[in-house]
Amino acid sequence: MLKCQICKATYPDVFRLKCDCGGLLDVVNEFEKPLEDLLNSDYLDIRRYLNLLPVNQKTLPSLTPPITPVIERKIEGMKVLFKLEYLMPSGSFKDRGTYVTVAKLKEEGIKEISLDSSGNAAISFALFGKAENIRVHVFIPKHTSEGKKKLLRLLKAEIHEIDGSRMEVHEKAQEFKGATYVSHWYNPYFLEGTKLTAYEAFEQIGEVEYVIIPTGSGSLFLGLYKGFKELERFGKIKKIPKLIAVQAKGFESLGKRSKEKNMLGEGIAIPEPPRKEQIKSALKESKGVHISVSEEETKKALEELRSMGFIVEATSAVGYAGFKLLLKKELLKENSKTLMPLTGSGFKSLTL
Amino acid sequence: MLKCQICKATYPDVFRLKCDCGGLLDVVNEFEKPLEDLLNSDYLDIRRYLNLLPVNQKTLPSLTPPITPVIERKIEGMKVLFKLEYLMPSGSFKDRGTYVTVAKLKEEGIKEISLDSSGNAAISFALFGKAENIRVHVFIPKHTSEGKKKLLRLLKAEIHEIDGSRMEVHEKAQEFKGATYVSHWYNPYFLEGTKLTAYEAFEQIGEVEYVIIPTGSGSLFLGLYKGFKELERFGKIKKIPKLIAVQAKGFESLGKRSKEKNMLGEGIAIPEPPRKEQIKSALKESKGVHISVSEEETKKALEELRSMGFIVEATSAVGYAGFKLLLKKELLKENSKTLMPLTGSGFKSLTL
Incomplete structure (x- = not known):
């Protein structure tokens, strides 16, 4: 369940960035079993913790993050x-948030997204998007390192380079039409990852x-x-x-x-x-x-x-x-x- | 125990590249328990499998590889x-072999090594060496990619660039004096990793x-x-x-x-x-x-x-x-x- 920080309105676990009132949303989880019963020890990767996540286990991204040492x-x-x-x-650690977010996007059949990033979130979504046939528009600052830009090109992301501050990049991405905006600054599912x-x-x-x-x-x-x-x-x-x-x-x-x-x-x-x-x-x-x-x-x-x-x-x-x-x-x-x-x-x- | 492929001589589990007769060595393991009893499920990383390795668990490298998804x-x-x-x-996968090899080097207090590599093994040993204060001489072909060379410099490896074929690089490394040669081409412990x-x-x-x-x-x-x-x-x-x-x-x-x-x-x-x-x-x-x-x-x-x-x-x-x-x-x-x-x-x- 999603809950608004301001008006306390609740929503089911669908992909959503903000409340209708403009407030930030949090995922509220109710666990009815002890942790031991929720952990899935058959898995030696992130799926060990699937029961702690508000996702449909049938539409998981194919790329599975490891448990990091x-x-x-x-x-x-x-x-x-x-x-x-x-x-x-x-x-980068962003893959955790991306994993859960892309699981939600897949549940809803969303095929085109946009986001703004200093680089790592962009690469993460570009990669998971590529693996799932989701088209990814990334808004990045012009001064992003050349290695990161090269990676984004390799991953065939739609790159929008913005000559401005990080906040200006964010504004440009928000204004962009025609794709679902998935900013990890708002996205409550990112924090689940x-x-x-x-x-x-x-x-x-x-x-x-x-x-x-x-x-x-x-x-x-x-x-x-x-x-x-x-x-x-x-x-x-x-x-x-x-x-x-x-x-x-x-x-x-x-x-x-x-x-x-x-x-x-x-x-x-x-x-x-x-x-x-x-x-x-x-x-x-x-x-x-x-x-x-x-x-x-x-x-x-x-x-x-x-x-x-x-x-x-x-x-x-x-x-x-x-x-x-x-x-x-x-x-x-x-x-x-x-x-x-x-x-x-x-x-x-x-x-x- | 190490065993020679040619003369069948055996050696205890010390670091050694070849038999005195020049033959290649294999690690021979005797396991006296079923696998279930040897796996250490307290660990969610490579240490899960430590009991399958011929290493002293008190001198493990500090860098622990993950279980890969x-x-x-x-x-x-x-x-x-x-x-x-x-x-x-x-x-790269080389870290598995490096992990076991460095465990053996640490057991014996070896502080300076040399090896030849097309790049990945060099980076792996340079990294683990850096973390353990082992000085690492790497012999690499001149045409090794710039990114890999840059990494080796960052890791302060002693770089020996050889203008010749991969086999010539190998020969130069073997001739080098003053360091323990740890070639993964021979090293039987590498395969344990x-x-x-x-x-x-x-x-x-x-x-x-x-x-x-x-x-x-x-x-x-x-x-x-x-x-x-x-x-x-x-x-x-x-x-x-x-x-x-x-x-x-x-x-x-x-x-x-x-x-x-x-x-x-x-x-x-x-x-x-x-x-x-x-x-x-x-x-x-x-x-x-x-x-x-x-x-x-x-x-x-x-x-x-x-x-x-x-x-x-x-x-x-x-x-x-x-x-x-x-x-x-x-x-x-x-x-x-x-x-x-x-x-x-x-x-x-x-x-x-």
Whole structure:
């Protein structure tokens, strides 16, 4: 069931971006069995969690995302649990949200869609669209990396390059007629996909104290929040972990905007995310914080990640840069466990 | 235990490329429990299969490969089961072999290694080496794709570019002094890693009639053979599937060498693989065949794979091109199940 955040109207589980009143929608799930009975251990991939999703299991996308591994490293006395979300068919965590969204699109026979993206969501939808014969219009900023553009061309996406800010790209996509607009900024089903990161992590490593998340539109942040809330409702965790939203300096939406601009966070350079208030309230509920990091800090974090064997793109390093900053400020509890999703593959930006 | 193919001498499970007599070595495993008791279902990654490997579980590499998903597609009446081996930390199936090899290197405290590779094995060892503080010398052909070279530089591998054929690269690496040579062409532990593809596939999709494998040095082919042989010994499958080795025209090692050269199979352009006789005997035992495919067939296969949502490199498409050729020649049983590992990510060659 979908429920409006403003007028509380409800809708059945059909594909829908917003309420008739213009309000944002959330998926509300009722689970009538314990988690153990819902997990499908016959599957060693994302389908293990199908019963937690509002989808018709007969119209699933053919591309099945893996369960991503978790790598534990001890860093300055802390256990950091890197979750390799970049090991996905399109090279980013977005595939989780795309998987659920495309399942809904297939249920309804939708064959032509449009979306705006800094790159990763565009590639993800282009890939899943290609595999399902769905025509995909992608609106991307002109400065998107050449590797990502090349991929979009290879996948035969209809590319609309916009010479403007990320917000202008978003406006152009919304104005476009003739295709179903599937923006992951609004789309409530996208978060059903990204919530599975929390379920997987729980099965892999149990409870954690912190989760550190590069945050732009909040499509990963809010998914993780939702996943942990559900795990709490299932009685699997005592309380949800502290969620830490890390943003790029100059593109903060949750705190004061810095003058200095960190241009390495292309995936999260979203000054006005539609779900901003929802992110703030999840932050507050989890007793988390938001911080922002500089370009230099991001660059250094990227190198450190590489030396641990993680070939990720710069936006992924924003989270780790945030972790280092919190360490420096002594804001993390000693000997604590921190979950850190690594969001996007570094392979796609090799041409940079 | 290691056993020599020629003089039958045996060695304990230490890192070793060849027998003192010069013969090739195989790992011989004795399993004293049924498979169910050996699988570790606490893990949702490669560690699920640790008890099947001759490694000390206390010195495992920190980078843990995922269980790769299997995607089923119906193609001209056949069930094809694509296994996405390219969704690995370094972007190719090689990470399986590297994982086991590096576990052995760590057991023995080896800190500097050398190897020769067309690219993927080099990147894999460079990555795992970086994560474990092992210095890695890679010998690669000069014509290796720019994307792969860039990655090797990023990973701070010691790059030795050789202006010569793949066999000349191999010779140069063998001559190099001052580091432990870990060639996956000889290294018996490499096959322990790649055999896990068979175990995973068995758990995911049960028995199959055919397995189609791009084959150069045989590091995947022989691993799969070994995995299925072990599954047969465990009583899990009645007989091993027919193994089909697909090679690039002009680089055949198993059959007559074509004059025409397929330059798209850089990963398998190995005219004289040291384990050639072993490949031939596995082919015969499984009642399989070897075939070779042209550049045009490979290119077409690559496009078809992409349209199914698989962003792979050209070498991976050699297997699918072989499948299409066998279909055309009506050499596959109707309604049969074929396992097709997709070996390398297309992201790394984006700069081409």
